[in-house]
Amino acid sequence: MIATLRGRVANIRLDAVVLEVGGLGLRAYATPATLASLRVGEQGELATSLVVREDSLTLYGFADADERDVFETVQTVSGVGPRLAMAMLAVHTPDGLRRAVATEDLAALQRVPGIGRKGAQRIVLELADRLGPPTTGGPAGGAAPATADRRDEVVEALVGLGWNLRAAQDAVTTALPTDAGAVESDDVAPLLRAALRVLGGGHG
Structure with a gap:
């Protein structure tokens, strides 16, 4: 299992980053918040999770081990795969998900595309004792304004x-x-x- 990556940031896309590690360029899919913390040409480090399928090996990268652990934990829920897990972390921080599960906030979970009311209920039921309590009290920080050009x-x-x-x-x-x-x-x-x-x- 590839647990971490550290290397020069070669390329950043809207959904992934390429890190040069030991002469290889390794692509890791990541959330917008994680990608925004990286800069091309600088050193980057990610906690990672390798998803193995019969026809593919896909690497997912995270700002820290906590985000990676939440990504892996939510996939234990029936019907939640890597793509939906990434969407959950794109909409909510790890603690945001913990708060939603702990308070049974179905509306918050349904803000994630692909999660309906039944899916939200299933997530609350199956993750109630797995994610643990929130570690902080507040929501994620703000983002800077950008342009319509892109x-x-x-x-x-x-x-x-x-x-x-x-x-x-x-x-x-x-x-x-x-x-x-x-x-x-x-x-x-x-x-x-x-x-x-x-x-x-x-x-x-």
Whole structure:
């Protein structure tokens, strides 16, 4: 099992990063918040989880071991695979998920695309004794404003996470300040996080 990766950041996409480790470029899929903490050309370190399928080996990267552990734990719920687990962590922080489960906040869980009321009830039931209590009291921090120039990339990423096209477009429009001007591509990740908070109703 590959538990951690450390190396130079070679490339960052909206849903993944490539780290150069021992002469190899390893791609790890990650949440917008995790990707926003990395910079091309600098050293990066991720806690990782390797998902093995008959036809693929897929690496997922996380800011810390706690996020990775939550990713792996939520997949013990029937019907929750890696993609849905990543969507859950894109909408909620690990403690946000713990609070939702501990307080049986079905509405918060249903803000994740792909989770309906029955799915939320199943998550609460099956994770009640597995995630543990929240370690902090507050929601996730805020995100910086970004521009509409790269709006299509963010919409595409949201659709990939499971939202429909119209909802994704509306969320990006809402997340953008009315006076947004042209900025660099590094600001795409903050816009994606802001749009996710719009879709998630502000819960972290």
